[in-house]
Amino acid sequence: MPSGNVIRGARIGSAPDRPPERHRPAPRREVTYWCRNDHRTSILLAEEAPEPPLWDCPRCGLPAGRDEQNPPGHTRAEPYKSHLAYVKERRTPEEGAALLAEALDALRRRRGDE
Structure with missing residues (x-):
């Protein structure tokens, strides 16, 4: 017995495969x-x-x-980098120490250690 919420005569992808004849495809x-x-x-x-x-x-x-006689060679795969490696590329050690000290101070204030 069919269920009552079936849409008859329609399915996904039922559009025509080619554009209507009144439209010309782009060159x-x-x-x-x-x-x-x-x-x-x-x-x-x-x-x-x-x-x-x-x-x-x-x-x-x-x-x-594009050159059939001289195709490009293999590309070198980049090694996996962790999030920390990317951060270290963007920050100097001094900037990292300052950010860490700021974050630790904020954590101590939230805990009430100071």
Whole structure:
């Protein structure tokens, strides 16, 4: 027995696959990229859009370039950095000591230690 809250005749994605015939798609051009593993990737870009210098290969994930004879090499993965490592990049040790002292003073005041 069907439930009473079913919407009949409609489903997600039931729109037509192509635009109505009264609309013309924007002018596009095909741009081709090659990766180090000889994978060819073609993408469609708008006529006026600049082409990116690199594109990730959808098959292997390596960077792909426009030159078929000389594709880009492997990119070096950045090592994982903790939150503390990023903070240390932004602050000098003196700034860090001042912030720590300020935070400890605020904590002591809340606890009533002073």
